[in-house]
Amino acid sequence: MAPLPHSPSSGSPGSLQMSGSGGEWSVVVQRNIKSSLLLLLVISAAFAFSILYSSRGLTVGTTTSTGEALTQSPLHVALDVSRQVPGDVEDQSATGDNNVSPEQSTHAEISLPSANSSSSAAATAAAAPSTVHDQKAGPSVQLEDKCDISRGKWVREPNGPVYTNLTCPMLPDFKNCQKFGKDPGHLFWRWQPDGCELPRFVPERFLDVVRGKRLAFIGDSLARNQMDSLLCLLSQAETPTEVHTDAFDKFGTWHFPAHDFTLMVMWTEFYAHAVPVAGADGKPTGSFDIHLDRLGAEWTSRLPGLDYAVISGGNWFFRVNYLWEGGRRVGCVNCDRDENLTDVGVPYAVSRVVRAAVEGIARCRGCKSSLVTFLRTYSPDHFEHGSWFSGGTCDRKAPLEEGEVSMGSIGWELRRVQSEEVRRVRRSSGGRRFGVLDVTKAMMMRADGHPGAHFDSRWMRNGSDCLHWCLPGPVDMWNGVLLQRLAEISPPSTGR
Secondary structure, eight states: OOOOOSSOOTTOTHHHHTTHHHHHHHHHHHHHHHHHHHHHHHHHHHHHHHHHHHHTSOBOOOOSSSOOOOOOOSSOOSOOTTOOOTTOSOOOOOOOOOOOOOOOSSSSOEEOOOTTOHHHHHHHHHHSOOSSOOOOOOOOOBOOOOOOTTSEEEEEOTTOOSSOTTTOTTOOGGGOTTTTTOOGGGGSEEEEETTSOOOOOOHHHHHHHTTTOEEEEEESHHHHHHHHHHHHHHTTTOOOEEEEEOTTSSSEEEEETTTTEEEEEEEOSSSEEEEEEEOTTSSEEEEEEEEEEEEOHHHHTTOTTOSEEEEOOOGGGSSOEEEEETTEEEEEESOTTOTTSOBOOHHHHHHHHHHHHHHHHHTOSSSOTTOEEEEEOOOOOOOBSSOTTTTOBOOOSSOOOGGGSOTTOHHHHHHHHHHHHHHHHHTTOTTOEEEEEOOHHHHHTOTTSSOBTOSOTTTOSSOOBOSSOOSSSTTHHHHHHHHHHHHHHSOOOOOO
């Protein structure tokens, strides 16, 4: 057989005839073989490319703790183990060493790194004594967010709330708006996210999801507001036992014995260690020295043992406060008249303390490796015509229309910096998981849901409360979102 030609010349068919019939057949066969091989190569390349392209949409691994694959229910807003949060523009997760710093069991404040020093964070952790073994980050699951619960509208709910002021025995009088004459119209609304459903809160389902767990709300009086809401919701299925409440009602623990579920509240105005500023008379003023590099120990010392933490805050920055770092004052908030300090603005101050809090939790050696932390975004006030003691009111009878909500409100900026700090810590938190309960837009629209003047006057005289939320009321929606998140990441226990 004649050797195969290197490259048959186009336009020279005479070369086949000169080789005879056997040579002609040989060349034809060779051409067909080469054509077939080329076609097979093209098809294989296209198939491989399609596999690689489609695999970018969903990468499934195992959880860091159980090794079981996660699934999503119809409401796709839950925190998954890739730490995705609905509404995030981008979130490029990266695994890293779980360099953690201890959370002391004493009341000494916890030192933290400065704003932009990841190396100092590692150094702080390395120098600190360990209370448990380091936890290594495991594989993660990438799930697409298909519904953003932060966007939606309030729609009529003819069934009313899950509980009433008559069916919740632990409802505090200063949130019991119906007892003090508030119009009940604010009770007949529910949050309708765009493109999905937020199911009605089912107390039995929540208790089933958190069976054998410990959950704490960490923050100011609005964290307590959410905790009181959850107590009322869950009391419709099981009456809790009060384990402990301090004299100032800032720290409390309740237990649901049938489900072995422990619910806690922990007070902190700023997350960071803060000291009231003394006036000329030596008495505390309304201002604080906030130490950005030290977390308050009263809440961090209680982190070990928790399964879930819900942190929140921001409202205490709307006063004159001073920021400290490295043992000196480095800035202030709302201090226009102080020529020696730079007013850094509320959003910057909030971002710094949130960063301190989530970094401290991420590096907590005494905490469970499975600890899940949610940040509940900023909840605004709705004072009109004044403030607390200057004639401020909030007498609306229905939720605001979307066009009535100010897009220039500082609340949007606080929501943004809070969410950014959660995204930041997720990229370097190792195996610990963080998520956002994004309620800002929903609460921007509920000017009708505050007590106003409808509360026990023994709590506050000649004032109006347009910051906290009535119970029952719009704040119950926060726990509906929390339930959905928990149900997504924590399949209900089969134990009874």
